Amino acid sequence: MPAVKHMKWWGWGVEGVSFHWEDKPAFPAFVSRAVGIDVTSPPAQPMSIEQLGVPAPQVSDDVRGRLTDAVGATNVAYDDHERIVHTYGKSLRDLLRLRAADLPRVPDAVVYPGSEDDVRALLELALDADLVLIPFGGGSNIAGSLHPEPDETRTVVSLDLGRMNQVLDLDEDSGLARVQAGILGPDLEEQLGRRGWTMGHYPDSFTHSTLGGWVATRSSGMQSDKYGDIAKISRGMRVVQPGGTLVVRPLPSTSTGPNTREMVLGSEGRLGVITEVTVQVHRIPENRLITAYLFPSWEAGLAAMQEISTSDAHPSVTRVSDSFETQFSLSTRKESKGFSVSSAVGNGLFKLLERRGWDLDQACLSFIGFEGGRAHVAHEKAIVGSIVKAHGGIGLGKGPAVLYDQKKFDTPYIRDFLLDRGGAADVSETAAPWSRLLPLYNAVMENVRKVYADLGVTGWVMCHLSHSEHSGACLYFTFAFNHDGVDPIAQYDRVKEALQQTFIDQGGTLSHHHAVGTEHSRWLADDISEQGVVMVQGVIDTVDAGRHLNPGKITRS
Amino acid sequence: MPAVKHMKWWGWGVEGVSFHWEDKPAFPAFVSRAVGIDVTSPPAQPMSIEQLGVPAPQVSDDVRGRLTDAVGATNVAYDDHERIVHTYGKSLRDLLRLRAADLPRVPDAVVYPGSEDDVRALLELALDADLVLIPFGGGSNIAGSLHPEPDETRTVVSLDLGRMNQVLDLDEDSGLARVQAGILGPDLEEQLGRRGWTMGHYPDSFTHSTLGGWVATRSSGMQSDKYGDIAKISRGMRVVQPGGTLVVRPLPSTSTGPNTREMVLGSEGRLGVITEVTVQVHRIPENRLITAYLFPSWEAGLAAMQEISTSDAHPSVTRVSDSFETQFSLSTRKESKGFSVSSAVGNGLFKLLERRGWDLDQACLSFIGFEGGRAHVAHEKAIVGSIVKAHGGIGLGKGPAVLYDQKKFDTPYIRDFLLDRGGAADVSETAAPWSRLLPLYNAVMENVRKVYADLGVTGWVMCHLSHSEHSGACLYFTFAFNHDGVDPIAQYDRVKEALQQTFIDQGGTLSHHHAVGTEHSRWLADDISEQGVVMVQGVIDTVDAGRHLNPGKITRS
Known part of the structure; x- marks a missing residue:
């Protein structure tokens, strides 16, 4: 099989990596209080794939032959492990169903196209042989966007874009990179970083999600305040559709009627297979700084964020936790490193705040990021600092923020x-x-x-x-x-x-x-109105009248 | 008739206001050289509406009665002047056709709804009586988005939103104003300005275009570098469609599938009548400064703008004219005021630049705008100043820029x-x-x-x-x-x-x-690809299967 990395079939992240509480002294008491769990209790026994009783694939010999013709035998898989990896995303429901061996419908095949031509061949096959295609990026989705419909009677093929993982071109004058949609976050940043560039998109799922997946779900990253969400970052696209290939030119802005780029964004595979995205990239900034602050209350933290958002400062990160998340964060700190309950008490900060009248149970931790030239970072930090102060907050410096930055993908x-x-x-x-x-x-x-x-x-x-x-x-x-x-x-x-x-x-x-996905679709009409759903369904039906592309997602139709 | 302001039926702007060359000493020679026209030659005789031979309205008595029922007799017009004002936009083709009395199809009636309920009643009537509705804002469009199809056999009603011109609500915490779509630029800024707020959207057409029109055409303003184009500014919407009312919640960002807000943007009336828009507004900045610069060449000016766009500065305006537009600008300056050829020569600037080796025929005028607190404006101006200098440009100060700012809507x-x-x-x-x-x-x-x-x-x-x-x-x-x-x-x-x-x-x-509109539709498939046109047409056909809403625009179908 091709060398495409996948997460654990039964949970989040890399096989062999897991969370440990032993080096986090405050964690056991916190978990006991918060969710009534004793961390020393014996964990569930690991499951094996064999226990799942994965149903056999429903693929005719004819389709098997044609899949092989399309992408080569080494790029088609029918085994249980491949098919289970591609059955669900990583929502709680997905994980609970896996643990319960609840598998009403598993993809019948997993294919790994290596090019847009391969994708086109697979889509033509799907149209001709009446197959269902489910485009698959990193599989980190938690909205129920990836599983086949439970009652699907047609052959279901998971189309994993993982081999299409290259930055194809970098226009340095325009800050535009043409990138294959199957690239994972770290690979994208590594290929750009080698040349001194960054896309600056860091969703929580960064290590296990792909560019195509970000586009298909309207992803946002931790630094989206500066770099924009994926809707802003994605300028051009190529999307293989039943009727032909949608091409969106990489334009800074345009007035060409209802925006097709904004139709593909969030389309969850239903409007075709995204093969290529031209993204806005930036030279790696001279300075990048994340600073921590502490607010006396959630209300004060929110008010400060609001004021920063309309100020002259444009930080790359604005984040404030409520007191509960602050307590969680403090509980996961390792004893020996940086800001922790005990070290902070040790250095007297918390005692000082108590003397100032703070209710420490209400304290809210905040992180603000700054990027740019030294004078610019200083200018923005001064604006933010005075807003924080006006709302009763205090600066905690870079220490806790460095830890946040290092651990942000581990939660x-x-x-x-x-x-x-x-x-x-x-x-x-x-x-x-x-x-x-x-x-x-x-x-x-x-x-x-x-x-x-x-x-x-x-x-x-x-x-x-x-x-x-x-x-x-x-x-x-x-x-x-x-x-x-x-x-x-x-x-x-x-x-x-x-x-x-x-x-x-x-x-x-x-x-x-x-x-x-399917997780939120029952609220769609409440959110975008009945007519909004009509419009979205209209685009889907126009592009994919035969429901070959990830049917049932977004609108449940 | 209702007190809705319109432009001249035969040209741009306010009746009684026109361009004069007599106070612009360099203009006659410039126009003679540029387009071979002698400004002293006698102008064409003004036309009268009577000369046009406007065809009689094609409206049945039944429809007349029902239009009156819907909005009241004083809000329906059938006279030639009203109908001619609502026949075309203001493109060169529009004006040439008017001057040639070329009127293949004129709206049969003009109606002025006063509320969303009125609009709903009119749309229901259009569906029931098989009428065509053409939503009309300020009529400044130059893409051919406003005229009835030449071979339209149904009764055509121009739906002028001009009475719906109020800021309905201002959420100061969120910087969101709920505004009726028929409001003209100056009325919008006046109503917001009274309370200390601005929307910051200043297209060239500002004085004669409406919020609904901006949304329907994806307008940009002169300060869009800071405030964003209308796609960014428009957060919420209400759009009366045949199947019901599309409601877009005023959200900062959302992940609800293909974006319906971005479908309405640029829809030119084809997806319904925009009655209300919730827009992002800003407190009027403490300081607002436009500074002029001069570059030795177009290439230098472009390179400077490019560098500014990726710098730490975020100006509100970035603009540079090529040498030809610079010469035009200089030719329209009044002798006595500010920066002009003769005064500049007088103060030695141009001679100084010539001694420095500039070819003055290649000089390019630039305007950069800054907004915010004093320290912020100084910070950004310093960044821009050093970029301008690095590209061989020089600062001209505020003088010419003030003139630009005052005259920007007169061209x-x-x-x-x-x-x-x-x-x-x-x-x-x-x-x-x-x-x-x-x-x-x-x-x-x-x-x-x-x-x-x-x-x-x-x-x-x-x-x-x-x-x-x-x-x-x-x-x-x-x-x-x-x-x-x-x-x-x-x-x-x-x-x-x-x-x-x-x-x-x-x-x-x-x-x-x-x-x-119709002016650019033949290049639409070249721009957004054939599949893009398919998707746009799919949304239109879904919403307006009966082609009652401004048919023929955008896709020509």
Whole structure:
């Protein structure tokens, strides 16, 4: 098989890497209090693929032959491991279903095209032989965008773009790179970085997601305040569609009617296979600095972020955690390094703040990033510093922020650790105007806790604000609870529904950057209105009348 | 009739206001050299509406009654003047056809809805009685987006949104204003300005165009470098469609699949009637400064703009004229005020530059705008100043820029002055990556001049760069020629084709911010690809299967 990297079939991240609590002294007590889990309890036994009882592939000999003709025998797989890796994304529901061997429909084949011509051949085959194609990037999706429809009777082929992983061209005058859609985040940054450039797109999934996947889900990165989300970064595209190839020219801006680029963004494979994206890239900045701040309350932190968003400063990162996420962050710090509860107490900071009247249980940790020339970073840092001060916050320097920066892609591993011990965890995020954020936050906290109480589970919910825009920002919620083995998916549904329904009721969107998939589709009409759904379905039906491309996602039709 | 302001029926701008050369000493010689026109020659006689022979309206008594029922008798007009005002936009073709009394199809009625309910009633009537509705804002469009199809047999109603001109709500926490779509630029800024806010959108048409029109054509403003184009500014929308009302929530960003907001943007009325837009607004900045610079060549000016676009500075305006537009600008300066050829020579600047080796015929005038706190403006101005210097440019201070700022909306009046004297003029603009701009520019200049030579006319073509983005910018061309009365529309077609085809051939777009309409639709497939046209047509057909909404625009279907 081709050398395409995949995550663990049963969880997040790289095989052999997992979360450890032993070097984090505050973590056991925190987890016990937050979700009622004893970290020393014995974890679930690892499963083997054999235990899943993976159904045999439903592929005719004719189709097998034609798949081989299209991409070569070494680029087609029918084995259980390949097919399971390509069955689900990494949502809590996906992981729980895998652990329960709940596999109503598994792709029948996995193919690895090496070129746009290969993709075209595969799509022609799908049209001719009435197959379903599901484009697959890194498989990190948590919105239910990747699994076949449970009642699909046609042969389902997962189309893994992982071999198409090269930066093809770099126009240094324009800061535009032409890149194959199957490239993973680290490979993209490595190929650009060699020449002194960066795309600056760092979603939480960065290490395990692809450019094509980012486009297909409208991804945002941690530095999107400066670099823009993927909708801004993606300038040109090539998308293989049943009727031909959609070509979007890499233009800075254009007035050519309803924007086809913005139709492909978020299309989750339904409008064709994205083979190539021309992205906006930047020379690696002279200086890159992330500074930590601490606010006396969530309200103060939000108000500061809002003021920064309309100030003359344009930081690359704006992020503030609520007090609950702050407590979580402090609990995961290693004893010996940087900012931690004990070291901070040791150096007297927390005692000083208490003397100043802070309620430390309410303290909120914040990270702000700055990039550019030295004078520019100093200029922006001064603006931000005075805003932070005006809202009662204090600077903590670079120490904690360096740690944040190093560990930012590790958090998803904790979920598998909890799952092994009877805990369920996932995330839901939204965006709303500034005026709506605090009411929305308060309603979410109340409604999720009410569900925990109804279910009789010990649960935790925490939040951070990120991705500040002039008119609003993203609120990113993480929730975890002890499901005690009692139908965890039903419990998850209750918690997830409380989050999503509150987003909608409070003027937020169903997702800021995780997509619709099947997980959020029941709220789509509430968010974009019935006519919005009609328009989206109209584009899908126009491009793919035969429903060959990832059917059922976004609109459920 | 309602008190809705309109432009002259026969030309640009306010009745009674026109261009005068008498106070511009350099203008006569310039016009004589550039387009071979003697400004002292007697102008064409003004036309009267009666000379047009406007065809009678084709409206049944039943429809007349129902239009009255929908909006009231005082808000429906059938007279020639109202109908002529609503027949065309203000392209050169539009004005030449009016002057030739070429009126294949004139709207049969003009209606002025006062509310979204009125619009809904009118659309229901259009569906029921098989009428055509053409939404109308300020009528400044130059892409052929407003006229009825010449062979339209159904009753055509121009739907003028001019009564819907209020800022309905201002969310100061979020910087979001809910505004009726029919509001004109000055009314919008006046209503916001009273409360200390600005939207910052200043297209050339500002004084005579509306919010709904900007959205429907993907407008850009002079300060779009800071405030964004209308696609960025427009966060929420309400659009009355045949199947119901599309509601776009005012979100900072969202991941809800193919973006319906970006479908409405540029839709030219084909996806419904935009009744309300929630726009991003800003507190009026403490300081606003436009500074002028002079570059020794177009190449130097372009290179400086490119470097500024990737620097740490984010000016509100970036603009540089080529040497031809610089000469035009100098020719229109009034003797007594500010920077002019003679005063500049007088103060020795030009002599100094000649001693430094400048070829003054190659000099290019530039304007850069800065906004924000005093320290911020100083910081950005310092960055820009050093980039300008590195490219051989010099600062001219605020004087010329103040004049530019005051006169920026007056240029379109010159076209009517030329038309009265046998001259034809219009504009075409594009956008392309930085690496393509100079080849595109050179090819346009060569190809347009070749057309002038083929036609045997004296002609002029000039250009400026504006709207800098990280990956490219807009090039805005103005052309004028002496048509000598020989089929000016056929001559215009040759010139226009040379411009548009060169844009496409050189990697540019058919329009950066003027829309597709009918004027640019033949290049649509070349720009957005055949599949792009299929997708756009798919959305249109989904929303308006009966072709009741401004049919024929964008896709010609």
